[in-house]
């Protein structure tokens with residue numbers, strides 16, 4: 001297709017504002033899909049996406065649109081996730097686009113991710129088409145939503161804002177027209193040296209690694225020798241193609257095209273998202289800029305449940321290919337053996353990876369208590385250690401002070417719910433920096449430790465505000481923190497994989513709660529086992545896990561008194577030393593820590 005008739009765009013929005021529904025409508029109106037074939041939300045095909053009803057991975061589809069000006073246009077769109085934990089996916093999609101549809105739900109108005117995604121799109125110099133969705137709903141407040149969109153930025157004061165119902169299809173034609181009139185055609189020269197951005201990749205068990213590319217300069221044909229710049233690996237382009245949304249083979253991809261390349265490579269390390277693909281004979285001297293790598297916020301250990309360490313290793317390598325915001329490295333635990341310390345963008349991300357391992361690779365993992373990165377300043381020589389695993393905590397006597405990461409959290413909430421939200425932020429060690437309660441919605445700005453917001457805060461905020469509060473967080477560096485490591489000993493042996501870090505002021509309460517839970521979750525042995533939570537060398541809480549035992553006195557009815565006495569005597573022998581470290585750790589044991597409030 002002639003370059004001037006190509007449009008590459010993304011759909012960006014806050015979670016649940018209707019991106020995937022609009023994508024389905026666009027595919028239907030351009031006859032990319034047949035209405036009859038339509039499942040609910042065609043693009044969310046990962047099992048985790050269907051189960052949670054959210055988009056986790058971006059999708060790419062080519063549509064052909066017959067416009068009112070008589071021309072046929074090629075519309076390549078990239079559907080993107082809306083949840084905060086997946087904003088890295090959004091930024092990858094935007095780098096491959098020339099424009100974006102900014103979708104806002106008329107019943108909810110502008111929300112945290114609307115603002116964040118709008119800023120990302122602006123940073124990428126994209127043409128933005130604001131669209132208000134769900135106008136069919138009785139609760140829709142179109143005027144107020146329009147006002148909020150205009151307040152986002154001076155550029156939007158005059159912009160034409162479209163009003164649609166992605167569900168019924170009302171107004172979607174106008175969106176299709178706006179795409180070719182308001183988003184520019186891709187720039188670049190098809191005769192130039194090839195420069196293609198690898199913006200995503202996927203592991204296919206039959207074909208090897210498939211790279212998703214957007215061509216910025218030049219033309220890529222089948223049966224050519226190409227090269228991936230970052231790793232300097234050669235590939236032969238045996239198969240290239242487009243997404244319809246299924247993969248469809250084509251002979252060439254030219255400037256502005258979005259498609260795929262079957263690389264034939266099997267090693268996931270070789271294909272990096274953000275890398276530039278160029279031709280071997282005429283390589284580009286100026287590769288594309290690529291992406292900043294995603295910074296992990298939450299860390300946790302993943303250990304294979306069924307002794308399938310090698311399988312877990314290879315599954316993680318393949319998942320990283322599809323989700324470069326996941327980080328992992330090998331680690332060894334005394335209690336659990338070899339496993340991986342993984343870094344995630346947030347708790348929802350952790351949960352999704354855990355479920356993808358199960359759904360896509362049939363692997364179950366034990367997940368240890370999550371934690372953030374701590375900066376530990378040692379007394380000796382002022383040395384600073386950054387640790388992501390509580391087992392690496394230095395001995396408490398060696399520590400001068402500790403710093404933890406914090407965020408600036410902006411919370412918007414209706415005025416009448418403000419006090420409930422303030423109480424919650426207080427419980428989570430939030431420090432109020434600024435507030436503005438002059439409008440209908442109050443705006444509260446807090447500094448909160450990441451360890452407090454990363455886990456349950458978002459859900460609790462939704463619950464105390466009946467779903468009305470929105471949260472936007474921004475990295476605010478590190479701050480001194482009075483935190484301590486809790487070591488858990490069972491039967492007098494420290495269980496490394498159970499250690500975790502808490503604020504000192506919460507230590508006494510949480511450890512009491514924990515040992516009580518351990519009493520019911522640690523599988524019992526034939527002898528009593530004390531479970532202790534130890535902080536700075538002192539046991540803060542202790543409980544005895546009762547033994548499993550056959551009650552000789554009641555069960556052996558036919559035995560003589562002396563035999564019963566003998567049995568009882570044998571059972572009470574101190575078997576403490578007999579089995580050390582033989583505690584079987586199940587996910588329930590780790591959940592005892594995860595569920596602490």
Ligand code: GTP
Nearest residue numbers: 015016017018019020021054055082134165166167
């Ligand atoms: P994520 O992928 O999770 O970010 O969500 P999304 O933005 O893709 O939203 P999705 O398309 O999944 O829509 C969320 C819900 O809103 C679904 O239940 C849709 O059926 C519903 N919905 C979307 N658009 C409309 C609309 O125009 N009107 C009405 N009434 N419901 C809509």
